[in-house]
Amino acid sequence: MTKEKDSNLYTIMNARKSVRVYDPSFKISQQEIEEIIKEATSAPSSSNLQAWRFLVIQDEKTKVELRAIANNQEQIETSSAVIAVLGNAEMYKKVEQIYTQNVEEGHMGEDIKDRTIKNTHQTYPYAPLEARKNIATFDAGLITMQLLLIAKERGFDTVTMGGFDKEKFTERFELPEHIFPIALIAIGKAAAPAFGSSRLPLDEIVQFI
Template identity: 80%
Template sequence: MSTEKDSELYTVMHARKSVRVYDPNYKISQKDLEEIIQEATTAPSSSNLQAWKFIVIQDDKTKKELRTIANNQEQVETSSAVIAVLGNAEMYKNVEQIYTQNVEEGYMDEATKDLMINNTNRTYPFASMETRKNIATFDAGLISMQLMLVAKEKGFDTVTMGGFDKVKFAERFELPEHIFPIVLIAIGKAAAPAYGSSRLPLKDIVQFI
């Protein structure tokens, strides 16, 4: 049984910090970015509907535009790329594709597939937009954390940014109504060490019953 001292997972978890100063000359390849996102998609999601989408912004001119939308945060422009994590409030429309693929890959049988599709179609389309957006936002948090850990394992640094004008972002990138921005993740190589940060003691946040 591994301990915290010899666990690669714990090493990556503790090494990951929110980096805001990046080497503007360092560029991550699109192949590396694709691999990071692909690995991150192993994150769980509500009914496996994977209510996430991404825009990966590498173009320098576009990053400069985005900086004005993101409260002038320097890392938007100096990082190698900014990964915009988006939510899909019509995630249920992918249900046939997802569960058919589950059968093809041997994860479930046809009867289970049909049951899951029917259950999804009886619930998600009739949920309010607010409820579906909340589901997508929660799932985006799961995949965002996983993405940052994968990035760190590959030797890259990240920081999440919730402080940006989501209305202007949606307008700039011409998002349809059911696709909405949730968080921006800057990714690149640190040019200065990140600040450490403390955590509240367990006695202040956990109750065992």
């Protein structure tokens, strides 16, 4: 039996496009960006460790610098803000804080909290750095998609960018060793419509066995 679609959700999903031409005079407040990110943090994450971090760049001079780091992409400078999605390779160090809050909010009991904290300390610190970065990158993808949809629901346009010099970004913004850049999100108001895009047929991407 096919469930009736949530028209609002599907409307937003289909309306969201990657916008690269922005109105440079349109500005989004810090408060609204904070609200968007907070709503997006409902995304799932590995062991609920929430390995995502964000750097929001609104300063115009800094955006000019970032444009040079990001292959001269115009939307870096003309969008209202650029949200840098970062990963935390030491996500396990927040496990006590997160699971204590879980208990305080009534999501679980002390026994589950203690067991989860113990298991986390026995596994994550000993996992290879590459594995922990992969976990953080995967989780960053989940929250990024939520952020894009929430922004669209609020009337804003976005585009994600992976084409930037990550080493130069790390140096310019003095990221600590365990924090690494994953993607950039330009957010603002479109000044020109985005291109549509096609999708591969389902039978080329899905196999049932």
